[in-house]
Amino acid sequence: EAQVTQNPRYLITVTGKKLTVTCSQNMNHEYMSWYRQDPGLGLRQIYYSMNVEVTDKGDVPEGYKVSRKEKRNFPLILESPSPNQTSLYFCASSLSLAGAEKLFFGSGTQLSVL
Amino acid sequence: AQSVTQLGSHVSVSEGALVLLRCNYSSSVPPYLFWYVQYPNQGLQLLLKYTSAATLVKGINGFEAEFKKSETSFHLTKPSAHMSDAAEYFCAVTASNTGFQKLVFGTGTRLLVSP
Numbered sequence: 224e225a226q227v228t229q230n231p232r233y234l235i236t237v238t239g240k241k242l243t244v245t246c247s248q249n250m251n252h253e254y255m256s257w258y259r260q261d262p263g264l265g266l267r268q269i270y271y272s273m274n275v276e277v278t279d280k281g282d283v284p285e286g287y288k289v290s291r292k293e294k295r296n297f298p299l300i301l302e303s304p305s306p307n308q309t310s311l312y313f314c315a316s317s318l319s320l321a322g323a324e325k326l327f328f329g330s331g332t333q334l335s336v337l
Numbered sequence: 338a339q340s341v342t343q344l345g346s347h348v349s350v351s352e353g354a355l356v357l358l359r360c361n362y363s364s365s366v367p368p369y370l371f372w373y374v375q376y377p378n379q380g381l382q383l384l385l386k387y388t389s390a391a392t393l394v395k396g397i398n399g400f401e402a403e404f405k406k407s408e409t410s411f412h413l414t415k416p417s418a419h420m421s422d423a424a425e426y427f428c429a430v431t432a433s434n435t436g437f438q439k440l441v442f443g444t445g446t447r448l449l450v451s452p
Contacts, residue, residue, distance in 0.1 A: 227380070254437055263346070265427060266381075266442040279438070313380055322369040322436040323388040328380030 225250045229314050229329035236304055237337050244299045244332050246314030252327075254317040255297040256281065257289065259310040260331075266313065272297055273320050304336040339364045339430045343443035351451050356400075356415040358446050360428030363409065369436075370411040371429040372402055375445075381427065387411060389433065398422070423450045 227248045236242055248255065256271035258281075268281030272291040286308055288300040297316075301308060314329040344359040362368055369388050373381040385396025392404040402413045411428060428443040 256437065258442075263444055265444040268440065271438055273438070281438075315381075317437055320436040320438055322431040322433065322440065323386075324437075325383055326371075326437060326440070328382070330378070330380045 225327070227314055227316050227327050227329040229312075229332050231332060232330065233333050235335045235337065238305055239303050242301050242304060242334075244301075244312060244314075244334070246297045246299065246329060247295050248297075248314075248316040248327070249295065250316065250318070250327065251294065252316040252318050253294070254320045254324075255291065256315050257287070257297070257299050258313045258315065259283065260313060261310050269299070269312075304334075306336045308334065309336045310334060339368060339432055339439060339441050341428045341430045341441060341443040343426075343428050343446050345446055346444065347447045347449060349449040349451065350418045352420055353417050356413070356418045356422065356448065358413040358426050358428075358448065360402075360411045360413065360443060361409050362411060362428075362430045364430060364432060366432045366434060369431050369433055370402075370404060371431075371440075372396065372400070372411075372413050373427045373429060373442075375425045375427065377424075384413070384426075418448075418450050420450050420452070423448055 257269040258266040270289040272278045312332045317324045317326045340363045342361045371386045372384040385394045387404045395401045431440045
């Protein structure tokens, strides 16, 4: 089944403790991205990747890192999480960057930073 | 730069009534427009998209939207609401020449359907 898989589904951590949220897609998609969803703000793009080893900042990249060493994986890294990074995070992928393609979303990761 | 405005953070309808969710966009170049739906505890699913072909776009689950350039609108409609339509709906816009790297989402509209 074609899907975008995120793990974990829920995560509670403390300020400053490094964490990684994994994202994997099985559709051989070139484009992958991370969004955070906050009430009243909709979804905002954190980082995106157009292909292996090609990443770029979105609208809210501060405090986040990403890597794209393999085509299928696009982990989101929080080196020193802070409470303002408490949010619902979504990974998404598409066959290409072109907006006419379909964008597939993962089920989300609810992160709480205490 | 592109932007979207969704009018109404919550919309309530009765089962069987018309659903109308409003979205206005701003774009200096020809836009691509999307409607996504998010059911509780799930990711977003594409309902429909406009990519410069027909201005009336039909999507899944009986939804449709009409691109009106003169009004810079892309409102989502469904003739008859069903209980299963209760969800949050997001309008999104990007420019045809930038694709998903500049996809901008609205703040969302929660649709409540009462029996």
